[in-house]
Amino acid sequence: MSPNSKRPYNSLPKLPPPVDLETKAVLKRCIAARSAVAELRRAGELIPDQSVLINTIPLLEAKDSSEIENIVTTNDALFREASQAEDGGDPSAKEAVRYRSALFGGYESLKSRPLTARTAIDVCSRIKGVDMDLRKTPGTDLKNTFTGEVIYTPPEGEHVLRELLANWESFANADDDLDPLIRMAVLHYQFEAIHPFPDGNGRTGRILNILVLIQAGLLDIPTLYLSRHIVRTKGDYYRLLQGVTTKGEWEPWLVYMLTAVETTATWTNAKIRAVRDLMANTADYAKLRAPSAYSRELIEAIFAQPYTRIAHLIERGIAQRVSASRHLKQLVDIGILAEEKRGIHKLFINRKYMKLLSSDDHTFEPYPADVPKAKGRGKRSLAQE
Numbered sequence: 001m002s003p004n005s006k007r008p009y010n011s012l013p014k015l016p017p018p019v020d021l022e023t024k025a026v027l028k029r030c031i032a033a034r035s036a037v038a039e040l041r042r043a044g045e046l047i048p049d050q051s052v053l054i055n056t057i058p059l060l061e062a063k064d065s066s067e068i069e070n071i072v073t074t075n076d077a078l079f080r081e082a083s084q085a086e087d088g089g090d091p092s093a094k095e096a097v098r099y100r101s102a103l104f105g106g107y108e109s110l111k112s113r114p115l116t117a118r119t120a121i122d123v124c125s126r127i128k129g130v131d132m133d134l135r136k137t138p139g140t141d142l143k144n145t146f147t148g149e150v151i152y153t154p155p156e157g158e159h160v161l162r163e164l165l166a167n168w169e170s171f172a173n174a175d176d177d178l179d180p181l182i183r184m185a186v187l188h189y190q191f192e193a194i195h196p197f198p199d200g201n202g203r204t205g206r207i208l209n210i211l212v213l214i215q216a217g218l219l220d221i222p223t224l225y226l227s228r229h230i231v232r233t234k235g236d237y238y239r240l241l242q243g244v245t246t247k248g249e250w251e252p253w254l255v256y257m258l259t260a261v262e263t264t265a266t267w268t269n270a271k272i273r274a275v276r277d278l279m280a281n282t283a284d285y286a287k288l289r290a291p292s293a294y295s296r297e298l299i300e301a302i303f304a305q306p307y308t309r310i311a312h313l314i315e316r317g318i319a320q321r322v323s324a325s326r327h328l329k330q331l332v333d334i335g336i337l338a339e340e341k342r343g344i345h346k347l348f349i350n351r352k353y354m355k356l357l358s359s360d361d362h363t364f365e366p367y368p369a370d371v372p373k374a375k376g377r378g379k380r381s382l383a384q385e
Helices: 024-044 057-068 075-082 091-109 117-128 158-172 180-194 201-215 227-232 234-247 250-289 296-304 310-315 321-333 351-358
Strands: 150-152 338-342 345-349
Touching (some): 024 180, 057 075, 057 091, 057 201, 057 227, 057 250, 075 091, 075 351, 091 117, 091 201, 117 201, 158 180, 180 201, 180 234, 180 250, 227 234, 227 250, 234 250, 250 296, 250 351, 296 310, 310 321, 321 338, 321 345
Antiparallel strands (some): 338 345
16 A cells, blocks of 8 residues: 555565566666676775775765755865764764774674674664664655755654564574575665654664675675666656555666666776776886885875875884885875875875875876986986985
């Protein structure tokens, strides 16, 4: 039965949905999405230091997932905040960085327990920066941003929410042959329809998407940048969610989500491969121009933290303070890093990398392969001069 948009949808059907989920159209999109996710997983293995991906791709996901909720920040503000060098900072960037923390927390929790309703509560609590629990008071509804019209009123009553979440948890861990990508799309709709928290439901649901795929073994680390597609097709996202609620139209929703997985996995795969190429190009250039500073660990550090502090090098065991400062300044001298003062901190910014991360394409201008000859002398590095 279609719900009245102004009444709590306490009759929300439990999972699994009473329809054939694996239609021909869905399975066709699922095959393409599975292939793209497999390629993404292989791409991640090409970068030995996984912190390069774990520290950056989830931040991009955090930025776009937050933007869906009209929490808008910039990549520069976001990575500056993540460097922990801000005294005041951008509130929107702080909220987006909490999203990454919530994603990591959920990722770590899967090592000791399966995906549960408790996982969702913990994720939402980290996103909001306060202890969250299920809605206990009535009056929650979702409105059209432009007209103010109520378009959906989620279920009410703590006992109703707990029962629906218990069913959600059971479906998340069901021992059946449903493809994990289809399961993820079904779980995402159901979680958003339950809308269990006073705030943070959308972002929590998008983190749970990634955790479902990690739990199923399709991903090793949280590198699927899924919110990028959703933020670019926001109208379709909400329209298709509503289509499931009001008309039981599961197939268009599943096709949309599988397309989102394929599109973003392909895009992120290309981005990761470009990052790997830029790392290699940067390493070659640093070896040539600043051989006394170069080390593989140093190059990995400035990609793991595009806004690097001296403290980051110390924490990674690369060098003590004086040497760490000298190494970073040498990379500034040869144009790999740019130095910026933020309060009492110095930040060393990998601008070429930041430009690559911020770009929709996956190209970068490489560093020169040779040092130009000085007049009357052979080729020499700056370190030799």
